[in-house]
Amino acid sequence: MNNAYLLNPDGSSNPMQRIRCSDETRELQDILEKNLDLIPGDQINPEDPRRWICVKRELPIEDPTTGDNRWSCDFLLLDQSGIPTFVECKRFLDSRSRREVIGQMFDYAANGSGYFSRDLVADYLTSEALRRGTTLDGLLQTLGPDSGESLDDYLDLVENNIKQGQVRLVFFMEEARPELRSIVEFLNSQLERTEMLIVEAKQFQSANQRFVIPSLWGYTEEARTIKKKVTVTSRAGPRRRWTEEEFFEALNGNCAPQQVDWLRGFSDRLKASERLTLRMGNGRKTGSLIVTFPELSSRSFLFFDSNGGIVFSLHLVSNDEGGSRLKDLVLEHFSRVPRLAIPEEKRSGYHGVEDWFGDRSEIEAFFDKLEALS
Structure with a gap:
């Protein structure tokens, strides 16, 4: 049949x-x-x-x-x-x-x-x-x-x-x-x-x-x-829901005070945004500040971890029209920043960058671009 x-x-x-x-x-x-x-x-x-x-x-x-x-x-x-x-x-x-x-x-x-x-x-x-x-x-x-x-x-x-x-x-x-x-x-x-x-x-x-x-x-x-x-x-036992206070306490032990202060201010900006969302991760050993742009994707494309790194997670973003647009925006913007450029082989997984603080202005510029999208 x-x-x-x-x-x-x-x-x-x-x-x-x-x-x-x-x-x-x-x-x-x-x-x-x-x-x-x-x-x-x-x-x-x-x-x-x-x-x-x-x-x-x-x-x-x-x-x-x-x-x-x-x-x-x-x-x-x-x-x-x-x-x-x-x-x-x-x-x-x-x-x-x-x-x-x-x-x-x-x-x-x-x-x-x-x-x-x-x-x-x-x-x-x-x-x-x-x-x-x-x-x-x-x-x-x-x-x-x-x-x-x-x-x-x-x-x-x-x-x-x-x-x-x-x-x-x-x-x-x-x-x-x-x-x-x-x-x-x-x-x-x-x-x-x-x-x-x-x-x-x-x-x-x-x-x-x-x-x-x-x-x-x-x-x-x-x-x-x-x-x-x-x-x-x-x-419930082995997983941990981090608080913002715990995250910054851990970050303080891994980063310079200037970097901690900047990220505190930047997280306040993200929380106040009407278009971006910020939530805490639940890693067992490492905390994270997870950023999403819900208008294009419900899944995170980037997070800051409590070891002091910034991590791109494009593979979590959906492949629909909105998700593809978000990926293109991330790749296009950061391709001109050598320390933050995402290698092709890393686009199907996590890409962590430790030495990113010198390019924080480029990170700010990217989020300005997202918030200004029509």
């Missing part, structure tokens, strides 16, 4: 041919590895869409009774909140029973989380960074983690989630059978800390092109509410 169509210029349509996967590795695993966004982060969390990095493909998992590598999970991913996400790829025609498939996932969660450590995750991430031709910091910057740009803070977040049993289990399938959907939906509504989800990646062929349409199964609003409450509670 066809359920996807190509529209022609005259308004008529041609049905696309439905494809059944015969090679799980080539038609599911390889495709997912190169396209992690096929796990639809915006459907998992519409308020804060999930972003992904691959930690390990073909993840070995030990049997706790023997210490041998008894299982192998297709993928271990991490999102920006440091939640370990186990992904198992399955063909529709896989003959194994739904009970065996579900049990396999619980084996991964119970035993995988049991032996993971901060150091093991760091080793896997280092290997993944080398494989992709980047650094560990560079890999992390592509994710834009909730903890800020510090690797230590992010690993703290991952470690805390592992200890709390905060994990996500995802079946990545071309199509799920109705009985498997029902089981996953039921379990997801009962499990408080663990998410169990199905991502259907239906594939279609038209001429020489293949199309993949991902959709999420397993989340009800009841389940979403339960997990949101538990997640907030479980993370």
